[in-house]
Structure formats: structure tokens, C-alpha cells
Amino acid sequence: MFMHDIIIVGGGLAGLRAALAAGGADAAVISRVHPLRSHSVAAQGGINAALGKTDRWEDHAVDTVKGSDYLADQDAVEVLCRDAPARVIEMERWGTLFSRTDEGHISQRPFGGAGFPRTAYAEDRTGHALLHTMYEQALKSGIKFYEEWLVTRLVLKTPYLNTGTNNGRCSGVVGYNIATGQVEGFLAKAVIFATGGYGRIYERSTNSIINTGFGCAVAYRSGAALEDMEFVQFHPTTLYGTNILITEGARGEEGMLKNKNGERFMERYSPHLLDLAPRDIVARAIQTEINEGRGFEGGYVHLDLTHLGAQKIKERLPGIRQISMDFANIDPIREPIPVQPGQHYSMGGIASNKECETSIPGFFAAGECSCISVHGANRLGGNSLLETIVFGKIAGENAVKYSKTSEFEVPDSLERSVLEESARISGLLNKTEGEPFFNIRDSLKAIMDEKVGIFRDEQKLTTALENIRELQMRYKNVFVRNKGSVFNQELVNAIELEGMLDIAETICIGALARKESRGSHYRIDFRERDDANWLRHTLVSYTRNGPRIEYKPVNITRYEPKRREY
Numbered sequence: 087m088f089m090h091d092i093i094i095v096g097g098g099l100a101g102l103r104a105a106l107a108a109g110g111a112d113a114a115v116i117s118r119v120h121p122l123r124s125h126s127v128a129a130q131g132g133i134n135a136a137l138g139k140t141d142r143w144e145d146h147a148v149d150t151v152k153g154s155d156y157l158a159d160q161d162a163v164e165v166l167c168r169d170a171p172a173r174v175i176e177m178e179r180w181g182t183l184f185s186r187t188d189e190g191h192i193s194q195r196p197f198g199g200a201g202f203p204r205t206a207y208a209e210d211r212t213g214h215a216l217l218h219t220m221y222e223q224a225l226k227s228g229i230k231f232y233e234e235w236l237v238t239r240l241v242l243k244t245p246y247l248n249t250g251t252n253n254g255r256c257s258g259v260v261g262y263n264i265a266t267g268q269v270e271g272f273l274a275k276a277v278i279f280a281t282g283g284y285g286r287i288y289e290r291s292t293n294s295i296i297n298t299g300f301g302c303a304v305a306y307r308s309g310a311a312l313e314d315m316e317f318v319q320f321h322p323t324t325l326y327g328t329n330i331l332i333t334e335g336a337r338g339e340e341g342m343l344k345n346k347n348g349e350r351f352m353e354r355y356s357p358h359l360l361d362l363a364p365r366d367i368v369a370r371a372i373q374t375e376i377n378e379g380r381g382f383e384g385g386y387v388h389l390d391l392t393h394l395g396a397q398k399i400k401e402r403l404p405g406i407r408q409i410s411m412d413f414a415n416i417d418p419i420r421e422p423i424p425v426q427p428g429q430h431y432s433m434g435g436i437a438s439n440k441e442c443e444t445s446i447p448g449f450f451a452a453g454e455c456s457c458i459s460v461h462g463a464n465r466l467g468g469n470s471l472l473e474t475i476v477f478g479k480i481a482g483e484n485a486v487k488y489s490k491t492s493e494f495e496v497p498d499s500l501e502r503s504v505l506e507e508s509a510r511i512s513g514l515l516n517k518t519e520g521e522p523f524f525n526i527r528d529s530l531k532a533i534m535d536e537k538v539g540i541f542r543d544e545q546k547l548t549t550a551l552e553n554i555r556e557l558q559m560r561y562k563n564v565f566v567r568n569k570g571s572v573f574n575q576e577l578v579n580a581i582e583l584e585g586m587l588d589i590a591e592t593i594c595i596g597a598l599a600r601k602e603s604r605g606s607h608y609r610i611d612f613r614e615r616d617d618a619n620w621l622r623h624t625l626v627s628y629t630r631n632g633p634r635i636e637y638k639p640v641n642i643t644r645y646e647p648k649r650r651e652y
């Protein structure tokens with residue numbers, strides 16, 4: 087058994103920022119991979135903050151609330167935007183090498199849905215620059231790391247799989263050591279989840295392979311509600327063939343989208359912001375062009391950067407150029423990049439307030455796994471990196487405060503949880519026949535791509551939900567061929583698959599119930615936003631009898647919902 091005042095699960099930007107904020111306390115980070123392999127490292131285009139002389143955090147908040155299609159909680163958005171300049175400057179002081187203007191200020195580029203060039207960047211490798219800085223700071227401050235441990239369960243005072251009615255305090259986690267196969271308990275006074283998004287339940291996704299949403303699933307099974315899961319962001323421009331992200335920064339630098347007739351089609355969909363309309367709008371526009379026969383064969387359009395010139399592309403978008411050359415054999419200096427929309431970001435997640443508290447005392451969430459909700463129905467590019475460092479800090483500070491008022495629990499429930507998890511995992515290992523996990527996983531991804539994508543309707547969603555429930559039945563028969571205990575990735579995948587199915591189910595349930603179109607959730611059978619009935623957050627909780635759905639109001643401070651036009 088291990089013991090720490092504060093356990094942080096996740097070594098990405100949110101987790102590391104929380105660990106730094108937990109400073110003086112005894113804090114440890116558990117991560118499924120080495121922290122520098124977290125998906126944060128892949129972020130490209132930049133991070134938003136009102137740093138400009140004529141920009142104001144209030145304007146950033148207006149853009150964010152409008153971008154969210156008015157579903158974001160406005161009190162939380164105010165925290166995000168007000169704190170942004172201080173957090174970005176802090177990263178700079180800690181050592182992040184941001185790109186610079188000729189005068190030596192942090193350079194900022196225009197991004198989708200923003201009324202000001204507000205996105206600070208380090209070429210097109212911003213996540214890389216930020217995560218390395220944050221990791222250096224974490225090493226310097228002596229934070230303890232448990233690398234390559236998969237957390238499979240929260241330890242609660244009340245029994246596991248509770249009904250959501252009595253959320254006992256969280257007093258630790260159970261981890262599976264991927265390197266050795268050992269199952270261990272971690273006793274803590276407070277636990278923070280910063281476990282990232284769930285993009286990989288889709289096939290066409292820009293996300294790292296590890297972004298299975300397993301952290302959200304662990305929280306869900308332990309009684310924490312998941313919020314607004316139906317809002318899945320599809321990025322307009324992912325590389326045709328591999329779906330590697332082509333940053334919005336490429337359009338921020340004046341790249342243009344064109345259909346097969348060479349037409350700049352965004353003029354028809356967003357006459358003012360054109361290619362820099364918010365992502366939900368641009369993704370739908372591209373998909374409409376493809377569906378109506380104006381895309382190229384195979385289903386893509388062109389992102390044209392050729393007019394930017396070699397120098398600008400090499401200076402501002404070197405990563406994009408490299409990706410295009412390596413994965414599509416195309417040099418964007420000379421040829422347009424073939425792009426199509428792909429899953430990119432999880433707006434939904436573990437329901438949390440702006441103090442990062444969840445419904446379980448002692449259990450906090452921050453970063454992409456949380457739904458605080460600052461992104462509402464559609465996240466603006468550059469706001470997610472920001473969310474990790476603003477709310478990572480708050481989660482760390484509040485976990486410290488909480489830990490000062492709580493004691494370590496007597497480890498009874500921890501021991502019981504460890505025994506149960508060991509039994510569950512060895513049960514999976516000892517099974518001698520059944521269905522391999524990848525059959526079920528690949529079917530899940532195909533269902534999500536086809537039926538729970540950019541354009542949704544009742545029939546597709548109903549079928550998707552039925553199909554997912556069939557897969558849940560098949561999962562009971564899942565079996566792993568590799569019986570080893572050292573780096574058994576097949577076993578890890580099989581464990582996570584159960585969580586992926588849970589997450590997919592909550593997305594479908596939320597999407598089926600929400601009979602309106604808002605942000606990324608577009609129903610062709612209910613094309614309008616319906617504030618009278620649907621200006622509210624979806625909450626889905628796990629119960630033994632299946633998911634339970636509830637709603638809660640949106641926090642509105644000063645931005646009255648309006649028609650969203652760009």
C-alpha cells in the first residue's frame with residue numbers, strides 16, 4: 087500500500103499543474119504512461135489569453151460563451167478568462183519558449199470564433215513546449231511519480247458501484263502496475279483526476295491511442311455523474327487517411343478551405359468569419375460539401391496554404407508541413423492539404439464545479455476529463471490548454487485545503503477494493519476462451535463514426551445505443567490471449583474497453599434525449615436550438631439498473647443567450 091496526502095491521476099498539463107499547486111503537501115502523480123507522453127504534448131495551435139493591449143478578458147469571455155452556444159457555465163468562464171493572462175505569463179517565466187513578435191512580445195494568432203488574435207503559440211508545437219516546461223517544474227519541486235500505472239477504481243467509504251445516492255468520501259485509488267502486473271492500493275486524503283479525453287472511442291480521431299476516457303469511466307462506475315457527454319467536438323481539418331490534426335492555426339495564418347471546384351465554400355456558411363468560424367460550424371460545412379458531392383473522391387476537401395509562401399510556413403507551421411510530408415507525401419508550400427473532419431475533443435466529462443469539486447467529497451477533476459463547464463456545447467480552439475492550467479491549479483489548491491480537514495481513512499475499504507480488483511483482473515487473465523477485445527473495440531469505433539458523428543438523428547442514435555448494448559453483452563465474454571504480467575497491453579486494452587463502452591453509452595443516451603441542435607450536437611430531425619427546453623446540462627449517473635439521466639440549469643451571469651451568427 088502507498089500513502090500520500092494527495093493523489094493526482096494524470097501526468098498531462100492539468101495533472102502536473104495540480105501537482106505543482108499542491109506544493110507543500112505530500113502529492114504524488116500516477117500516470118498510465120510517462121508524463122511526457124500524455125496527449126497534452128500533441129497540442130499544436132496555441133493557448134488563449136487576453137494579453138494584447140486592446141484585448142480584455144471580458145471579450146475573451148464573450149467569445150467563449152457565444153462559442154459554447156450558451157451552454158457554458160458563465161461563472162466558470164469568467165474564472166477561465168480572468169486568470170488566463172497570469173497563467174500564460176507564469177508558463178513563460180517558467181521557461182516556455184513562445185513564438186515572439188518583432189518587438190519581443192509573445193506572438194498571438196487569430197483562432198476560430200475569437201474576436202481578437204488571442205492565441206499565444208510556440209510555432210505549431212505549443213503543447214510540446216508547455217508540457218516539457220511543466221514537467222521540468224514538477225521534477226524540480228520533487229513530486230513523486232508512479233509511471234505506467236493504470237488506475238482502475240476509486241476507493242470510497244461506502245461500497246463500490248453505489249447508486250449515486252450516497253457518495254461516500256473518496257479515500258484513495260486502486261492501481262494496476264503495467265510493468266509488473268501488481269495490483270496496489272493508494273491511500274489518500276484527496277484524489278484529483280486529470281485523466282484526459284475519450285476521443286479514441288471513435289476510429290477517426292486526432293487523439294492519442296491512450297485517450298480512451300477510462301478515467302471518466304472509473305469515476306462514473308464509482309458514482310460520479312458525467313455531464314454533457316453528447317457534446318463531442320469534431321475538428322474540421324484532420325489529415326485525410328490518418329486523421330492526424332492539422333491545426334486551426336493553419337487557417338489562423340490565412341489558410342483557406344476549398345472544395346473540388348476550387349470554390350472557397352466557407353463564404354456561404356459563415357460570411358464574416360469564413361474559415362475562422364467556430365469548429366462546429368466549419369466541420370458541418372466541410373461534411374455538407376462532401377455529402378453533397380463537392381468534396382474529392384474518398385471524402386475530403388482541400389486546405390490551401392500555398393499562397394502563404396515558404397518562409398511563413400517554415401516559421402509558423404513547421405510541424406504541419408512535416409506531418410503533411412511524412413503522412414500524405416505532400417509539401418503544403420506547393421500543394422493543398424487533403425483534410426476531412428474527425429473527432430477531436432471531449433466537451434463532456436466528470437461533472438465538476440468551478441472549484442473542481444465533484445459530487446464525491448474528496449474527489450476533484452480538472453482538464454479534459456472534467457466538465458466544469460467552460461466549453462459548453464462547443465469549445466473554442468486554444469481554450470483547452472488554458473483550461474488545464476487554470477483549473478489544474480485550482481484543483482491542486484482545493485485538494486490541499488480539503489486534505490487539511492480530513493484524515494486518512496482506516497484502510498479497510500482500500501484493502502477490500504484491492505482484493506476485488508485483483509480478483510476481477512485475474513478473472514480476465516484466467517479465462518481460457520472467448521472473444522478477443524479488438525473485435526468489440528473495432529465494432530464500437532465503427533458504430534460511433536457512423537451513427538454518433540457530426541449529423542445525428544433519432545434512428546441512427548437508437549441503433550447505435552442498441553449496438554453498444556449488444557457489445558456490452560459480448561464484453562462479458564471477452565478474453566485475452568496474452569497471459570503475461572509484464573507490460574500486458576492486451577490486458578490493459580481489455581480492461582479499458584469496458585469503460586469505453588460505458589462512455590459510448592452515456593454519449594448516445596445524452597444525444598438521443600437532447601431533441602435540439604446546439605454547438606457540436608446537431609440533430610437533423612431537430613435543427614434548431616431550443617432554449618426553452620434544452621438550455622440545461624445533461625447528467626448521467628451509473629446505477630445497477632442502467633444509466634440514470636438528469637438535468638441541471640446553466641449558470642448565467644451576464645451574457646443572455648442570443649442567436650449565434652458569425
Ligand SMILES: Cc1cc2nc3c(=O)[nH]c(=O)nc-3n(C[C@H](O)[C@H](O)[C@H](O)COP(=O)(O)OP(=O)(O)OC[C@H]3O[C@@H](n4cnc5c(N)ncnc54)[C@H](O)[C@@H]3O)c2cc1C
Pocket residue numbers: 095096097098099100101116117118119120121123124125126127128129130131132133134212213235236237238280281282283292293294296297300301304331430431452453454455467468469470471472474
Ligand atoms: C492533436 C491535438 C492538438 C491539440 N491542440 C490544442 C491546441 O492547440 N490548443 C488547445 O487549447 N487545445 C488543444 N488540444 C486539446 C488539449 O491538448 C487537451 O485537451 C489537453 O492537453 C488535455 O490535457 P489533460 O491534462 O486534461 O489530459 P492529457 O494530456 O490527455 O493527460 C491525461 C493523463 O491521464 C493519464 N491517465 C488517463 N487515464 C488514466 C488511468 N486510468 N490511470 C492512470 N493514468 C491515467 C494519462 O497517462 C495522461 O498522463 C489538442 C488536442 C489534440 C488531440
